[in-house]
Amino acid sequence: MPVGLGPLPTLHPVTGFELGISSAGIKREGRKDVVVMRCAEGSSVAGVFTLNAFCAAPVILAKKNVVGEVRYLLTNTGNANAGTGEPGLQAAARTCAKLAELTGVPETAVLPFSTGVIGEPLPVEKIEGALVAALADLSVDNWAAAAAGIMTTDTQPKGASRQFTHDGVTVTVTGISKGAGMIKPNMATMLGYIATDAKVSQGLLQDLLRDAANKSFNRITIDGDTSTNDCCMLIATGQAALPEITQSSGALFAELKQAVLDVSMELAQAIVRDGEGATKFVTVQANGGATHQECLDVAYAVAHSPLIKTALFASDPNWGRILAAVGRAGVAQLDVSKIDVFLGDVCIASRGCRATTYTEEQGAAVMAKEEIGIRIELGRGTCSETIWTTDLSHEYVRINAEYRS
Amino acid sequence: MPVGLGPLPTLHPVTGFELGISSAGIKREGRKDVVVMRCAEGSSVAGVFTLNAFCAAPVILAKKNVVGEVRYLLTNTGNANAGTGEPGLQAAARTCAKLAELTGVPETAVLPFSTGVIGEPLPVEKIEGALVAALADLSVDNWAAAAAGIMTTDTQPKGASRQFTHDGVTVTVTGISKGAGMIKPNMATMLGYIATDAKVSQGLLQDLLRDAANKSFNRITIDGDTSTNDCCMLIATGQAALPEITQSSGALFAELKQAVLDVSMELAQAIVRDGEGATKFVTVQANGGATHQECLDVAYAVAHSPLIKTALFASDPNWGRILAAVGRAGVAQLDVSKIDVFLGDVCIASRGCRATTYTEEQGAAVMAKEEIGIRIELGRGTCSETIWTTDLSHEYVRINAEYRS
Structure with a gap:
């Protein structure tokens, strides 16, 4: 039983950020194990990644390509694609290429994320086969389903959402997370995805995420182990009717920063509350x-x-x-x-x-x-x-x- | 059940090093909880101590006085005299003073060692009351009884002994140890006592002990916790009919070094084998x-x-x-x-x-x-x-x- 973790709160949709869930049957037939997230054109994307030297193949690819234009995030559970060497890198790249082909974006605009068993070959065909259904499912209203779709050994889905108003415009920050890093070893990994409709440059977004992660995700520990697959992503779609937010945006910048931190903190603490065997x-x-x-x-x-x-x-x-x-x-x-x-x-x-x-x-x-x-x-x-x-x-x-x- | 730890091996007596055991009833009436060890005049004594900043009162005293002439080691179980501040230091000093008074040695020639509950006042009178009986019990043949006497949560007494012969003279190295540091928290502490009848200067003895501890006691871990009271002592009585051993003693020095290392290793590994709940x-x-x-x-x-x-x-x-x-x-x-x-x-x-x-x-x-x-x-x-x-x-x-x- 998680400690003080209730049902999912309301997760406000983020304009320009859609989520689609489908089933590839990686570990179990019928289980929702593939989540595709689409970022509107012109979105900025930032990421923080595990410091484990044995980082998994998808982490290597996501880290490399996050600095360019990102349009899709592709997540699978049931297989971590870690400890898989060069074939693992090729497998991750193949799933990205397939999604790129289906959506007409460059292969480098798709970032892969995997969580699950370490050391097993990624079932590329199964994942490829689930992409069309996931794309058909894309919707801004799918946060709760995606929170369930990225779960592995979590006992409850985890999400958090904040809104604030500036000049009459509502800005939204919504996120989901899963399973504390390595609290369940071979079904490992902390994953976090947070999106906002604010407009923020990639550089500033990266600063915001790093700062928030250092006060939240990087301050939780179940057992001291760090997964090979941990990632947290922050996406800014820029679809809110507000000018770009910079460090000179005063109160607006401060409000966004606080909302990102609040969502990160709630997601991070939810992971601890649902820690393996946790009673405190x-x-x-x-x-x-x-x-x-x-x-x-x-x-x-x-x-x-x-x-x-x-x-x-x-x-x-x-x-x-x-x-x-x-x-x-x-x-x-x-x-x-x-x-x-x-x-x-x-x-x-x-x-x-x-x-x-x-x-x-x-x-x-x-x-x-x-x-x-x-x-x-x-x-x-x-x-x-x-x-x-x-x-x-x-x-x-x-x-x-x-x-x- | 300890893993691969048999009954005590033969523990050869060390000429010039006597052990006496008695009962102060610190935690339980009748339990053997006080051990006095007497080093013959002219013995060299070396020690390595916990690096925990919260080191207990007896550790502070033993560390200070080990560099001078040492004639007695006084150990109690059932109370660690740790986290007890200035009164704890005075309490440890009082037990040493009492033993000094009874035996006619300077107070600084008695080193105290405690293991047991943290944060409770040391029952000084009880320990003082047990000293006469412990002194009356002193014998070179008491290693096994002392191994049992220093136990707290250990399930078996731990001892090791080696002998080698040089120029027809037998040199002995014998030691005992107890409970891995902090594997049982408030009944904490690793203690080790090793004695030899070789003649070695204090400086070289300290080098020998530090080297052996770094390959044995400092290479074991049950749960990563370090006790406030850990100590390991090495005593050289110089009673064997051999000249002083120095680093220039060639094979003799090498043999002594190996025997000290072997005994340290066996004692350290015995602590792991008897680690809390250990099955491997x-x-x-x-x-x-x-x-x-x-x-x-x-x-x-x-x-x-x-x-x-x-x-x-x-x-x-x-x-x-x-x-x-x-x-x-x-x-x-x-x-x-x-x-x-x-x-x-x-x-x-x-x-x-x-x-x-x-x-x-x-x-x-x-x-x-x-x-x-x-x-x-x-x-x-x-x-x-x-x-x-x-x-x-x-x-x-x-x-x-x-x-x-």
Whole structure:
């Protein structure tokens, strides 16, 4: 059961961005496993991609071609086309070429995305065979169906949408996402697609996406593993009746930036809420760092500690495990006598020791909740970082141990 | 059940090194929880200590005083005296002072070691009350009893012993260890004590220990957490009828070095074999690195991946998870097309792709074993590193989630 994740919210259509879903029967006959997205002519497209050195064939192609004119995004589930070498690259290119041929755009205007089993050859013919139906299905109203169509091991579709009005014109930002990176290994991958009808240059769009991803998708972790296929795309169709938005657009730029960030954050947190075996949604905040990096190091040391994650699963306010994780985070010249740790609003450790005001009952009350905050005050500077994670449950082991067997 | 860990081997006494065990009733009435070790006058003592910034009070004291004359090591279980601030330092000092008073040595000649619950005040009076009985129990033949006496959540005592002969004189190296660092959080801590009757200067002894620890205790990982209390000590009593061993002692030096390494390795691996919920003993080897650090980065990325650990638990030859972990290890300019991965002797991935010769049956046969080797060939240079770890089982989650509750 996902933690605090309700049914899909209303996903407002984005003029100039259509989605079509069909079934190639890659893993199971009849399953919706192919999604085609069409961007209106003149759209700008930005992307952020996995840093895993073993990035999959579609990622290599999408990364290369995102800088040019992009008209179609082609996503399949059920096969990641990763660890497949040169034949994998050719397979991804073939599916793009087929879609280009059917739609009369250059092959480089189609970006491929794959998620699923690693190391199996991509079933090119099956995907090619599903393209006509997907194209026939294209509609601006298909966000919810596409959110379901890109799911692999997700238990719920994930989407978010924001609108704001400027000079009487409504601007929309809508997005969908799937499955946290590598939380289900061979059915891996985080994918995110966000579109807006604002008009934004490719360069600025890339900046907006990078900034939003660094505060959302790049701040979530289930188990510390990074997929070979992670991608997040941001498309600006420019169909809203507004001039191009630049960094000099003042409030309009700020509103768009905030809407992109809000949608990214909601999509990213939805991935954590639906993390494998998750029973808790945990916010880890490291404040008072001398650098952003040391805040991240501390937050990730806490978020990745199996001991803390099992304590969270058990609703056990085990503050010693948190102190120990902070202590091994590798922060140079860490003065433990300046560190305070809070569980929710409860101070559990003050100046490196158990807080004199702390009682187990207070800690237990926070830990009993589904949404838990861990805040570490380092007392070294003014930098802050926040990340989101889950607990480590029996269900996580069961799912990951029993998968494939 | 520990993986491939039999009953204690014969632990040869070390002349000049006596051990005494008694009960202070720290956690449970009657439990042997205090161990005193006496080093003959003129002994050299070396130590390596946790790098966790939150190091416990006894670690701070032991680290400070190990450079002087050391005559006694005082260990208690049941309380880690960690996260206890200034009062904790005073408490540790008081137990040392009491033992010094009883034995007529300077207070600084007693080094304290604690393992157990974090953040609780050390029960100084209970420990003081147990010292007379421990001193009365001192004997060179007490290694096995001491191995049991330092246990916390270990399911079996751990010891190792080597002897070699030089000029007709037998030299002995014997050691004991307990519980892997932070594999059981609040009953944390890896402790190791190794003694030899060879005569070695403090400086050289420290070099020998650091070198051995870097190849053994510092190459094991259960869950990536590092205790606040980890220590390993090496004592040379100089009671064997041989001249002092120096780096110029040729074969004699080499034999001693090897014996210390062998004992360290056996003790370290015993900790992994008895890791929490362990059902597999896993050797991860990264070869062909440009630097030792990148080999370690790759090996730890594999050893710490919950996805790989759950696959090991499930005996699932999930090679995609291994490639993905190597890819995210953070090695700069990693050329994945040069990487080979072996499971035991079976090549599962060649030049970054699934090996054409590989079959799931071959992989499954290796994974079905209790002892599993994962070897990654990076093809970048000549450096190698090996580490040892376990799988991630239901039992791990159960133990760590249910502990304290």
